[in-house]
Amino acid sequence: MAIRNIVKLGDDILRKVCRSQLEFDERLGQILDDMAETMYKAEGVGLAAPQVGILRRYCVVDVGDGLIELVNPVIESEKGKQTGEEGCLSIPDRFETVTRPMTVTVRAQDRSGKSFKLKAEGFKARALCHEIDHLDGILYIDRVERG
Ligand code: NI
Numbered sequence: 146m147a148i149r150n151i152v153k154l155g156d157d158i159l160r161k162v163c164r165s166q167l168e169f170d171e172r173l174g175q176i177l178d179d180m181a182e183t184m185y186k187a188e189g190v191g192l193a194a195p196q197v198g199i200l201r202r203y204c205v206v207d208v209g210d211g212l213i214e215l216v217n218p219v220i221e222s223e224k225g226k227q228t229g230e231e232g233c234l235s236i237p238d239r240f241e242t243v244t245r246p247m248t249v250t251v252r253a254q255d256r257s258g259k260s261f262k263l264k265a266e267g268f269k270a271r272a273l274c275h276e277i278d279h280l281d282g283i284l285y286i287d288r289v290e291r292g
Contacts, residue, residue: 149197169258193279204276218253
């Protein structure tokens, strides 16, 4: 495992739409391991592949109840609304208020390619939405409501 460099705001990589991950091989597993290690070291709750310079659709999330690896994640449904503070490892020392769904159902694949469904609410739903946005080049600061 290795710590990867986290791409920061201003780098074009963060604005690209990522491509689907089609190979479920050892390399994918290694990158996911590195991403988790990098996220924990930076004390974040999520990290998406473009944040380590890889334009592929996968991310890791851990809001304190265990690591989740999501490959090719898709939000299948969302319900309700929550408004709260959000930050991003690519945008250090900045937090802003963003409205997100209260509950989401996400379908994704694991590192071996097996499909799974995940329902999350509250902060975990927020983290999932934030990371999945990264895969489309969207940053939370794009969603801040300007009063
Ligand atoms: Ni982020």
